[in-house]
Amino acid sequence: MSWNFNKPLVTMVDSATNEADKQLWEREDLGGITEDNHRMPMPVVLLVVLTVFTAFAITFPLWGQRPTAAIYAGYVKAMNSPEIASIQDDDAAMKKIVQMNVGGPYDALLERHPVTMNDLRIIKPQVEALMAKGVDLEEYTVVGDQIVLANFEGNFKADGTRERKQPWWDKGYTIDIFYVIYFFALVIILIKRLPPSTWQPKHKH
Numbered sequence: 249m250s251w252n253f254n255k256p257l258v259t260m261v262d263s264a265t266n267e268a269d270k271q272l273w274e275r276e277d278l279g280g281i282t283e284d285n286h287r288m289p290m291p292v293v294l295l296v297v298l299t300v301f302t303a304f305a306i307t308f309p310l311w312g313q314r315p316t317a318a319i320y321a322g323y324v325k326a327m328n329s330p331e332i333a334s335i336q337d338d339d340a341a342m343k344k345i346v347q348m349n350v351g352g353p354y355d356a357l358l359e360r361h362p363v364t365m366n367d368l369r370i371i372k373p374q375v376e377a378l379m380a381k382g383v384d385l386e387e388y389t390v391v392g393d394q395i396v397l398a399n400f401e402g403n404f405k406a407d408g409t410r411e412r413k414q415p416w417w418d419k420g421y422t423i424d425i426f427y428v429i430y431f432f433a434l435v436i437i438l439i440k441r442l443p444p445s446t447w448q449p450k451h452k453h
Contacts, residue, residue, distance in 0.1 A: 260440040269442065273449050282451040285443060300428060309418045315361035317375050317395050318385035319354035323368055324375045338365035361390075371395055387412035 250262040259266060273285075326332055326345045335341040342365045349358070363371075374395040378385055389398045402411035 256440060258440075258444050259442075260437065265441075266443050270447060270449070273443070274451075283449070285445055285448050287445045288439075304421075304424070304428075307421075307424075309414070309416055309421055313357060313414050314398075315357060315390045316386050316398070317371070317378055317388040317390060319357045319361065320363065320368070320371060320390070321375060321379065321385055322349040322352055322354075323363070324372050324379075327368060327372060341365055342368075367393075 250265060251260055252262045253260060261269075273283075323345050326348045329348075332341050332345060332348075335344060342363075345368075346358075352358075370393045371390060375385070378388060378395065387398055388395050398412040398414065400412050400414050402413060402415060405411055
């Protein structure tokens with residue numbers, strides 16, 4: 249099983265190993281199933297690549313950011329306005345609140361994490377309490393009906409405390425990328441240790 253990297257895209261073993269593999273391939277009837285030595289069809293390869301790319305794209309840390317108290321601060325402030333207080337229908341009031349907050353820095357996050365009027369009524373006292381303390385609302389995550397300090401620990405701030413904001417990149421994503429590279433590298437190595445695809449078994453038993 250000697251390695252040969254002269255032509256790694258053709259085969260990664262020496263000629264003696266290739267010949268031994270060919271003889272074994274011809275001898276083994278695989279239970280009556282005749283396996284050829286064709287290359288993987290390009291559409292299948294592209295489909296696998298597309299699947300991996302799509303999976304990474306939709307799970308990118310920035311896309312999967314958790315909702316923070318900061319993104320709903322504008323909604324909470326709008327609830328106290330006379331214009332919203334005069335609207336009796338919750339759906340109409342919520343629609344108006346959304347319209348009043350369009351164009352802010354959290355539009356994308358608000359679109360991904362919509363809330364109802366009842367949701368706002370539940371988190372409103374908690375958001376207002378945090379605002380009264382003067383804390384950074386981006387460091388607090390909305391989990392169900394509770395607003396809690398985010399479980400992220402970033403760089404140290406000027407006051408000596410840790411920044412509690414979700415990073416744009418996380419360790420889980422790095423691990424995922426490592427395992428995908430590991431998987432494809434291993435598959436390529438295993439395939440390239442077979443005889444070159446230019447050779448086809450005759451299946452004569």
